[in-house]
Amino acid sequence: MAFVEKKLPADAPVVDKALNWVDSRFPLTKLWNDQWGKYYAPKNFNFWYIFGSLAMLVLVIQIVTGIFLVMHYKPDANLAFASVEYIMRDVPWGWLVRYMHSTGASAFFIVVYLHMTRAFLYGSYRKPRELIWLFGFAIFLCLMAEAFFGYLLPWGQMSYWGAQVIVNLFGAIPFIGPDLSLWIRGDYVVSDATLNRFFSFHVIAIPLVLLGLVVAHLIALHEVGSNNPDGIEIKENLGPDGHPVDGVPSHPYYTFHDIFGVTVFLTIFSFVVFFAPEMGVTSLSTITLSRLTR
Template sequence: MATTENQVESTGLVGWIDRRFPMTSTWKAHLSEYYAPKNFNFWYFFGSLALLVLVNQIVTGIFLTMNYKPDSQLAFASVEYIMREVPWGWLIRYMHSTGASMFFVVVYLHMFRGLMYGSYRKPRELVWIFGCAIFLCLMAEAFFGYLLPWGQMSYWGAQVIVNLFSAIPFVGPDLSLWIRGDYVVSDITLNRFFAFHVIAIPLVLLGLVFVHIVALHEVGSNNPDGIEIKAKKDPAGKPLDGIPFHPFYSVHDFFGVCVFLIVFAAIIFFAPEMGGYFLEANNFIPANPLQTPPEIAPVWYFTAFYAMLRATTDPFKIVLMIIVGLLGLLALARARGKWRIGLPVLAALLIVFMAVTEAKFWGVVVMGSAVISLFFLPWLDRSPVKSIRYRPFFHKVFYGIFVLAFLTLAFLGTKPPSPAATLIAQICALIYFAFFLGMPFWTRLGTFKQPPERVRFKPH
């Protein structure tokens, strides 16, 4: 039987591979002939850095798993064994723990860049949605991994978070029991979380990263000016304002990687615990189910959402009910058609439901909504321009207030609760959600600058 081979330009070993596997064409499509805007700035380092940290977490995680014991009687001792007896075990453990925090640092900065330059706008809605799904997956991965050292804070943190599910009406207690596999966090829970942390979530995460990059390369990268570079091409069909990703941005990102690794190494060797923010002091104490720590708080990258959860008290629930009622009245006055009746009725039913359910449940709803809101950004933003560079000044003020509110929540989440802190957290939570709920309205207002036809670029 005659066989056919793909016709390729390359020869030798590369040609032999190309006739059987699209190696060169993939290289060209995603690197050497993938045209990216030539005006990338500092904020565009963090995507490649996130990929670097992901590789670090996978590699160090593999070596840690070789010596870790997912057993409630041995887990804490196995971590100490890694630190004290395994050659370079302390380095691998600190690379993994520091990498977890640095992962969230670069992801938060990566998302902030997308927020500033409108990287969630058409045609990049799927790129943004996949990115938000990655963020959600990272939160799950961090939570499942947090229990594994089996320290005091790990144990009680997992106990508190899983118990939150019991606040869900009707199914909550059974759901929390199903998640734990026991009536308290135990050996069964540890094994489940280990399986999720080591196998299940990483597989989902890698899949999401893959489709995120594929979607990005399909529609092309955004830029600080928010201009589509594919709109203007030369006779050869190449974007006038684009340059090949390799070698220009591969070298550009290599410089960013070098600077990042210097900072990363400095933290590992001189401040791996980062004053208790990366590794808490209570986690150097074996888990004791009979002794609750004086203060239970999550790792720093969850503290903003934890502060919202903690701020949802009964008085705050009344405030939320009033806000829902006002939104219902607004819908009655402004909505048209079936929405004019449907939305007020829905608001009334929601108020009744809020009245008969406890604040703990609505704290969970608020915390979850704070993350889910990010998914809807492509449809909430109605601005005629993408980039913050060409928006009115008060838009920049709103973005600044939003970031300040989030950072304040993150700070308050690390501190013990107090009446003043709770009040500030409630105000910041309202600001956080007002930013999203009001976005369809305030993003249309003001005088917008006209974006240039070509990207602004200063050779250097």
């Protein structure tokens, strides 16, 4: 098939010309329209349907803050705790980045739990949305693994003994438990080997899997369409224009719907980050490990 580029008037805006040039080589506008711009969603979305977009927002916050934290963190048993204190005390705005990351981790689970609650309330696990549910379940498992691997990284008392307890849970599995615990730790106790492998899983392996599952989750969602409180399949009732009568384009309707939710969420999130990042409790992770526990 011969390459064909759409012809625009000579006086067309530069932005239109640039977009046309890109669209001739990559389906940017088509992707936008298919996935959001002209993607029809039910008209009767309520409060519960805002947490999916909030989960995406928190995921972006976690990735961005995580990148900046890794720039200064040292995955070494002798340097990890000191590097966290360095981030908090000496890195410009390091305290803010770390508190955004730690608060974001808690916010991620809160938002995901509410998102799952909506799925239970309105039957989003039923046909034809089984794959959406399964991908979401896999995302939840990845989040738990990501939180577990990241919990050890501050290398303080609470993170160390928390990791020790959780790893020892695998030791309770009959026959293979002790060997499995040893394999997970990489040593007979939680040590530098454990810290390094947990760091690699937390920063590289699990995030890659998580991003892949999120993409699959969204593709499956847009293939079969969103559920709604009334349980009506909007694709079964199309108007003369071929669009669902009971649906509206996601943009601009749900763009502004989500912006309102994001504004409320960021207000609460900012309050916690700036005024109560540790909820008034002095964390044991601010106490370094003694040489006896390394």
